[in-house]
Amino acid sequence: MKQSFSFYESVYEVVKKIPYGRVSTYGAIANYLGLKSSARMVGWAMNKSHYNLDKIPAHRVVNRNGVLTGKHNFGGQNIMQQLLENEGVIVENDMIINFEEHFWNPIEELD
DNA sequence: TGATTGACCAACT
DNA sequence: CAGTTGGCCAATC
Numbered sequence: 001m002k003q004s005f006s007f008y009e010s011v012y013e014v015v016k017k018i019p020y021g022r023v024s025t026y027g028a029i030a031n032y033l034g035l036k037s038s039a040r041m042v043g044w045a046m047n048k049s050h051y052n053l054d055k056i057p058a059h060r061v062v063n064r065n066g067v068l069t070g071k072h073n074f075g076g077q078n079i080m081q082q083l084l085e086n087e088g089v090i091v092e093n094d095m096i097i098n099f100e101e102h103f104w105n106p107i108e109e110l111d
Numbered sequence: 112t113g114a115t116t117g118a119c120c121a122a123c124t
Numbered sequence: 125c126a127g128t129t130g131g132c133c134a135a136t137c
Contacts, residue, residue, distance in 0.1 A: 007133055026119050030132085036120085038132040043118035048135085063119060070118030080118095 007033065008045030012052070014106050018060045021087045022104035023096060025064045032106040039064075047073060059083040066099030 014029050026039035026046075035041070042061070049056040050073070059080045063069045071080035071094060081091040090097040 027121095030119080035132060037130085039119035040117060040131085041119090041133050044116085044134070046118055049118095058118080061118080068118090073118055 007035065007038065007041055008048065011042050011045040012049065012056055014110075015046070015049070015056050015058065015061055017106070017110070018057055018104055021089060021102065023060045023062055023066070023084070023089060023099070023102045024104045024106065025062060025066075027064050028103075028105050028107065029061070032110070043070065046070060060087075060104075062096060062099075066096035066103075068094045068096075 010033050011029055014032060015024070018024050026042040027036075029042050030036060030038040046056075046058045046061060047070075049058050058070070059074065061070075068080050068084075068091065071078065074080045074083075081094070084091050084096065089102050096102060
């Protein structure tokens with residue numbers, strides 16, 4: 001499958017390591033990979049992840065405000081919110097409550 | 112093959 | 125204070 005690691009392939013690896021009930025951000029992942037300004041590419045990689053949604057918990061990745069920016073990409077409306085709430089993450093108005101408590105920073109956790 | 116775009120972020124005007 | 129721009133990588137048109 002993966003013979004050479006690219007940026008977005010590394011994104012998948014990190015996203016798959018997000019623990020249950022935790023969430024992370026595009027910027028944090030990009031920063032962890034050493035690309036501080038490549039948060040857009042993380043989102044773009046997630047867009048492609050719909051082919052591997054079974055392995056990639058894309059619903060645990062939100063923007064730095066804790067807002068479910070990509071919820072509409074889950075083929076519906078509040079699918080992403082339902083998935084998060086199912087893991088104990090409270091979501092209101094497309095925004096994660098106590099986002100800092102659920103935030104999982106790969107830089108600090110994996111380092 | 113050149114140009115455009117994308118689930119973002121931060122700085123600048 | 126709000127709108128614009130630069131930045132990064134890969135894919136699509």
